[in-house]
Amino acid sequence: MKETSTRLVLHFPKETWDKPVIYKLVKDYDLVVNILRAEILPKMEGSAVVELRGDRKKIGEAVKFLRSLKIKLKPLELDIFREDEKCVHCGACIAPCPTNAFYLDPKTYRVEFNKDKCVGCGHCIPACPLRIIYSAEF
Ligand code: SF4
């Protein structure tokens, strides 16, 4: 079993508003579902941002299940910002960043943010002790 996680934006057609979709993801696909945001109203189209965690194969099957209900999915790519003036250059955001978008400038010993390298995975957000890294979506 290969454990992985993915963050998805889901758009629900109005026919699905009362379907136990999240329950099925947990029960039938053995996934941990973290609902990061949801706007679902009776008999209306809805949307949600979820993190799915579990076996890679099961996540693939769960995605097929969601599509079979005509729920549209797309990967969540966060638009990351940092409040530069508040940064204390502790470096805690460097290790979790898979693309070196956060990096230590060897000349200044300051932690810089290269937005062009950022892939929006969000790993840096909880790593910052000052909580000055955030995304437009949250
Ligand atoms: S969102 Fe991911 S890629 Fe972008 S800076 Fe944070 S950790 Fe690095």
Ligand code: SF4
């Ligand atoms: S973890 Fe936060 S305070 Fe530390 S270097 Fe990164 S952005 Fe700055």
